[in-house]
Amino acid sequence: MTSVDPRQLVKDLRAFVAPRPSRSLFELAITLVPFLLLNGLMLVAVKSGYFFALIVTVPAGLLLLRLFLIQHDCGHGAFLKKRPSNDWLGRALGVLTLTPYDCWRRSHALHHAGTGNLDARGFGDIDTLTVREYLDRSRAGRLRYRFYRHPLVLFGIGPAYLFLLRHRLPIGLMKAGRIYWISAMATNLATALLLTALIYQFGISVVLLTLLPVLLIAAMVGVWLFYIQHQFEEAHWNVGAEWSFHDAALRGSSHLELPAVLRWFTANIGIHHVHHLVSRIPFYRLPEVLEKFPHLSGINRFTALDTLGTINLVLWDEEQRRLVSFDRATTASRT
Template identity: 45%
Template structure:
């Protein structure tokens, strides 16, 4: 037996052993799921009522800042439930997951089957340099960037600019791209786009008739754009961080991709609650069927998961300046680093 095949065999054994240890946590429950949904949705709707009252009485703008921020955080949390539903991990019932997925998808302006398909592709390809482009952040290698024409380099620099991918990007993604079909989509994905768009129109109609068109559009845009920025940042920092992982397809390993290419974003408890434990992203990638409400328990009880170095809020800010994958040095580097190589 060759050394390479022996290493592959050992890797498969390691993956199977670790995933076997994770399987007991991949059990959804109606109790925790419905409590999460009811409490979060109830608080979100209550904040909407509060903000509508503020608009109705034309109160000062600064009074909106806190309720908009809290509502945006709750919308991010609802998106985590939506995300779990795409993995059929939020509720024990597949049908229940689809119903909740479509509901939370409408609230977050995201079509269930369309987004879910792209996200599942992301899970099967993340960190694979030869299978980029679906459900991930546009990332070039140093060599690809240098070989690109000037207009592609300019477009890439604009895309990776924080003001674009955290400002214009979320608005474009949630308000425009999510309303459209994507090339290669099947009937179920296109149907989910149509259904979600119809549900959004119903919500807009109800909002306009109850709180007024101006009030609805003001509140919805403020909450949606704030939540979109927070959500995109979470997705970005889960895979774009110092010490990340990329490899060519023949060398790509799913266990290494999960343990090295997915961050453990250690957040303060309040933010961890808002983000539905998704900071434990390496655990999620190892076994996506673990519901968000069991990720912390899983992490606490399996020592192998604790070997990943936590990414703190302060350290995560460095990710803003990591733009290209350097295949020679096996690390993400900044545009500035190109000057010295």
């Protein structure tokens, strides 16, 4: 790790920034077309038996997640060559992902700009308190934070709330400009019109029983991915002048190594340390980076099983400079 110079690496990685329009459109087609076909198949077939629809729900949900990650690349200007093309594609995909594109793009940009900065928390992040902040809270405040960080809330209730309710308003950006209200309301209207047409054709129960599970699978897996990308024991956090964008991007983001099939569905977002360092690299070019710079593969590397050990890491210990559990934080406060 000490041999890697993040600033020099940024210069080296500029060769991977340019998107390839034909490849981008191909990736869009092989994601969007199967997604629409599977959802159409579920809507038609559910009357013959819900069991079949449930089986198809999993790949349909993963395809929706992949569409969200294509929308994510659009937000970084990494999917197509021109900014307007990225933006309008991102807005169109937002109707399917229930994510107002302009609102999300702004909050996600703030997340990238302040990753690992304790003074810039609150935008596009999973809320993380320091040990001192947690211990200074009232008993009720601690209980609220414990509830929020419980796995059933974080990976169950939270994703449903985020995509079904929170995204309906430009939360956090309500006073930031008219564009964010337009983005949220336009996405809501387009989604409502699409759902109305489907309900008219198939009925409300069929639509809810098929499309809602697809959305929830995509949301839960997406939140899990986002969690492991920055929530691991030796993540890199700092304050003020001690914080460096380049160091935080490389050392504060993980490399989640997944099986090939899951890498495809997750659009290589597991190569997150490289993505945070140079966010304009298209997702399909991230593996090229690891081939060219194999030493990057070992930085903050995790497997899917490894991520289970990070769930109890809920507080940043400023003295130990690592994420710790509630128990370790409480024990340390007594000594």
